[in-house]
Amino acid sequence: MEPPSRAARTSHGCWTCRLRRKKCDEQRPVCGICEALCITCHYDDKKPEWMDGGTRQEEMIEKLKREVKQNAPYRRVERPHVSSEKVLNTDLGEWPAGPQKMMPEPTQNETCRSTESHVSLLQGTGCVHIDRSSLVGRSDSILTTFYLQSVLPFLFPFYRPSIARGGTAWILELMIRSPVVRQATLCQGCFFFCLAQGTDSREVICDTVFSQVREAFQSLERAIQAMNGSDIIENPHGAVQIMASIVQMLHFEVAALTFENCAAHLNAALALFGQLFDKSCTAEPVGLRAQFNTFMGRLGPLSFIPPAEHILIPSGEQDAFYFSTALLLFDDIIASTTLQKRPRLYQYHQSLLESTEGREPVINLEEVIxxxxxxxxxxxxxxxxxxxxxxxxxxxxxxxxxxxxxxxxxxxxxxxxxxxxxxxxxEGRKNGGNLLDLLAPNDGAxxxxxxxxxxxxxxxxxxxxxxxxxxxxxxxxxxxxxxxxxxxxxxxxxxxxxxxxxxxxxxxxxxxxxxxxxxxxxxxxxxxxxxxxxxxxxxxxxxxxxxxxxxxxxxxxxxxxxxxxxxxxxxxx
Missing domain, CATH: 1.25.40 (Serine Threonine Protein Phosphatase 5, Tetratricopeptide repeat)
Structure with missing residues (x-):
């Protein structure tokens, strides 16, 4: 008689459970069994190439055994309950694990946290449920506030969106909803916070901060890997969250760390942007400007500010996509001067960056850079x-x-x-009796x-x-x-x-x-x-x-x- 663990295995579960001959609960993008063990959960409609019944399959079995053993200490961490449906599909190629130099091995709590980040990337879109009470602690609140008040103005000194349009609240909103965005933001806040406290030793920063940078890149890598199984356009909110995180981490890495991986990160963000647009195309021939506005509409709806219900504020994903698109267009153009090639997003310049038919540009770079x-x-x-x-x-x-x-x-x-x-x-400080102008920060930028x-x-x-x-x-x-x-x-x-x-x-x-x-x-x-x-x-x-x-x-x-x-x-x- 076959052992119970083998007799109960499913033919519709993840390939990891099938390989291990375990019963899979078929949750996606990470099943409960793999989640509990902190191991890689392989979901795909097609049979993986390594399921060949031969050498490659045996190698994968050994690899999973090592994962189970290595991640044993991490399974003591309490993990949220996850249930999900289909997630996104991209073809972004190989994604680096993060900065390759001066990076220590992850601490005991990092692997589980980065693993759970990717299963939660679509939280807020109806695909994933998380107990939010466990998301924000005291230190996270301090680092988030420090990031919004000090780090963001330093990295992007000209980015001062009007509070009448929501200001930078979209970052806080996405941090609460998306572990990928949260991790990317917190590691930046932690880095600068250590410096602000006088921790300016390279060795100290390597030990206490760079591990979080590594974790942030791992979260992004896992989030992209989780986007397998369905059309990306089915859940654009999650794709925009990932794109915003990649762009922000790219600028952080360039500003404070190294150029070593910027090409890979830029390529990933450009590929994701291109797929969002390509898959947003309708059968009707429409201009890129209209296509951009249509996609922005899908990231809505706008929010009302009570009690004055006539005040409409863009959604967090709408602001994130606008900000990320502006930076991506800019980065792509500057990269082209090094590569001696036309910008990869050149086809969008006329529609998004130039005034057409008396209308203002869709993207105003001056507001961002x-x-x-x-x-x-x-x-x-x-x-x-x-x-x-x-x-x-x-x-x-x-x-x-x-x-x-x-x-x-x-x-x-x-x-x-x-x-x-x-x-x-x-240009001087505006003060035409408007309270918002009076309250606006006056830092000279x-x-x-x-x-x-x-x-x-x-x-x-x-x-x-x-x-x-x-x-x-x-x-x-x-x-x-x-x-x-x-x-x-x-x-x-x-x-x-x-x-x-x-x-x-x-x-x-x-x-x-x-x-x-x-x-x-x-x-x-x-x-x-x-x-x-x-x-x-x-x-x-x-x-x-x-x-x-x-x-x-x-x-x-x-x-x-x-x-x-x-x-x-x-x-x-």
Whole structure:
């Protein structure tokens, strides 16, 4: 007679239980048996390749045995009850486990918490139930408040959404609803909180904070793995939560840790964004602008603020998708300057970033990164021009007249933009009797947007000059724009920490700076302390120093070569 554990096995349960010959309760995305053991739960409509009845199946059995043994200490942690339906489906390829350097092994409580994160990613959409009373403790409340009040304004100094439209409440809302978002946010809060308390030792941070970064990436990895089994469009809320977490963790990792994994994280976010749009398409041919608005509608509904029921506030997922899309479009464009390829989201620029038919752009980058859309769009256009020129040179078919024509069109747009910016009055604090204006934070970031856009636009002109004419730091035009930018950054930017939001233009100007200007550039970087939270600026200085030590007459040099000398993907955001 077969043992009870084998006789009761199911033919419809997860492949893990089938392999272990255990009865599966068929809950998804993680069954109760695998959840209790803190082991990987494999759900798929198709039979896995490793279920071959041979060597690969035996290897998987041994792997699961090791998981059961290794996770034995973690099973003492109380876990929430989970019941679920079908979840999302993506094809995002391999996802890294997180930063590979200076990462300790996870602590005893981490594996279970990161495992339960992915089973709860769709909580709030009707797919997963969790006892919320166990979600937020005292330390989490402190770190959440610290993140919203201090960390978010530091990482995104120009992002000040009006409280009349919900402000940054969407982050708190998604943290409560989504363990993936919560873990990504808390690890950032913990990192900066340790620094604020004087814990500035690298070793201490590695031991006490970086393990949470590892856990956050594990949560994202598991959340993506859990999105197998159904169409992604069936549950867009969960996909948006994951996309928002990836984008935020990407910016955190670039700002304070390393560039090592930014390419993989950016690729994952871009793939998820593309699938959200592709799968949102209807049979009717519609414009991308309308498609974006339709998808935003699916992330609703809007909320009413009682007792004035005429006040409508966007949903948490709507705000998260808007914020993440803005950053993703921006990141993609800056990455294209390193890769010498057109931005992967280039097809969306006209519909989402440009004014059409008298209507304002769907996405206003100035509200998120402080620079107006027109300048960032032109960076993308120059990247497209750079790719075209490189392809023509490789085939020996470069049309110089066409190159000059396309470059002149971009240059005229940028120079006209600079002229308008220089004649605009300096933006002051609004106070027209509106209480919301009176209560708005006055930290100097909002009034610096004109200056920020001016710096970005001059850097874009320098980028265009190098793409078209090559490396000519001694030319009068280059020296003029470099001098203007350094003067703005050194003497007019306030507070000086805002320079961390302009790393790309700062690096562009620095690479072309004259020897006498390099002292001022080094001084500006050294003044930014503590250095651990300005790693992007210091990486930019390393790029500059490398350029300064090269032969300045190297006619083949370009910005992509300068950036790639420090890695395949140097994302200066």
């Amino acid at each position: 402080g620079c107006q859309n027109m300048t960032i769009v032109q960076i993308g256009e120059i990247a497209v021009l750079d790719e075209w020129k490189k392809q023509c040179q490789n085939t020996g078919n470069l049309n110089v007249i066409e190159l000059a024509r396309r470059a002149t069109r971009i240059k005229n747009v940028l120079e006209g933009h600079i002229m308008r910016l220089e004649h605009e009055p300096t 909002s009034s610096s947007r004109r200056l920020v856009t001016l710096v970005w636009t001059r850097a874009t002109l320098l980028y265009l000059h190098v793409v078209v004419s090559g490396w000519q730091p001694a030319s009068d035009e280059v020296r003029y724009h470099v001098g203007q930018m350094i003067d703005l950054l050194a003497n007019e930017l306030s507070p000086s920490t805002l320079i961390r939001s302009m790393v790309w233009p700062f690096c562009i100007a620095g690479c072309l700076a004259q020897p006498a200007q390099r002292v001022e550039i080094r001084r500006m970087v050294e003044a930014l302390q503590p250095s651990i939270v300005f790693s992007t600026i210091r990486k930019a200085l390393q790029i500059m120093e490398n350029v300064w030590h090269r032969n300045e007459e190297d006619a083949c040099q370009d910005f992509a070569a300068c950036f790639r000398a420090h890695g395949d993907m140097v994302l200066l955001v």
